[in-house]
Structure formats: C-alpha cells, structure tokens
Amino acid sequence: MESSAVVSGLRLVAIPESRPQLLFHLRAWVDGIRRSPGCMKVTLAEQEGNPNILYAVAEWEDERALEDFRASTLAKDLARPLVALMAEKPQTIRFAASEVATEEINL
Numbered sequence: 001m002e003s004s005a006v007v008s009g010l011r012l013v014a015i016p017e018s019r020p021q022l023l024f025h026l027r028a029w030v031d032g033i034r035r036s037p038g039c040m041k042v043t044l045a046e047q048e049g050n051p052n053i054l055y056a057v058a059e060w061e062d063e064r065a066l067e068d069f070r071a072s073t074l075a076k077d078l079a080r081p082l083v084a085l086m087a088e089k090p091q092t093i094r095f096a097a098s099e100v101a102t103e104e105i106n107l
Contacts, residue, residue: 005040006066007095009057013087016052022085026056029078033058036074038065052087057095 014022026044033042038061047053060066069075082090 004062006060006063007057008060008066009055009093009095011091011093012054012056012082014052014054015085015087018085019052022054022082025078025081025085026054029082030056032074032078033069036065036069036072038062038068055093057093 012022012026030042030044033039033056039058040061041059043055043057045055045057047055058066060069
C-alpha cells in the first residue's frame with residue numbers, strides 16, 4: 001500500500017480578550033509542528049470577517065507522521081497553554097489530499 005500525504009487542521013476559537021496571547025502560543029506551536037519529522041507545510045490563518053476564528057492546517061508525508069506527532073510529548077507540551085485561551089474546544093478538520101489540490105485549476 002502506497003503512502004500518501006495527509007492534510008489535517010484545527011479550527012480554534014479565541015476568547016476575544018485572549019487573542020494576542022493565543023496567537024503568541026500558536027506561533028510557537030506552528031514552529032514546533034514545522035520541525036516535526038514528516039511535516040511538509042503548516043499554515044496559520046484567520047477566518048475572514050472574524051479574526052477570533054483561527055485555522056492551523058498542516059500537510060504530512062503520511063498518516064504515520066501525523067499520528068507520531070499527535071502522540072509526541074512535543075505536541076502535548078505545545079498545546080497545553082492554548083486550552084485556557086480558547087472559547088471552545090478545538091475542532092479537528094481532515095482534508096482529502098490529492099493531485100488536484102496541487103495543480104492550478106482554470107475554470
């Protein structure tokens with residue numbers, strides 16, 4: 001069975017007054033993810049029209065790399081300070097990775 005890229009993300013909702021602190025910790029979290037084995041790319045973005053809704057999306061070489069990161073002490077240590085700064089529990093989002101996603105599409 002051939003391994004394929006996995007794209008996974010989190011939807012995070014900041015407590016408005018805690019947004020600056022959440023962004024500070026998210027940047028450290030994203031830097032930690034980038035350095036993790038098997039991580040190919042990480043993007044941090046805010047929802048247009050609502051800056052308190054943030055998305056962290058990472059592309060991994062394969063499912064094993066993602067699961068290894070999730071099970072790591074690093075992942076847990078990086079996530080710990082985020083919890084108190086969020087208005088709700090983070091929502092995990094999975095995306096289908098395919099060749100279509102990496103090609104330019106002309107409509």
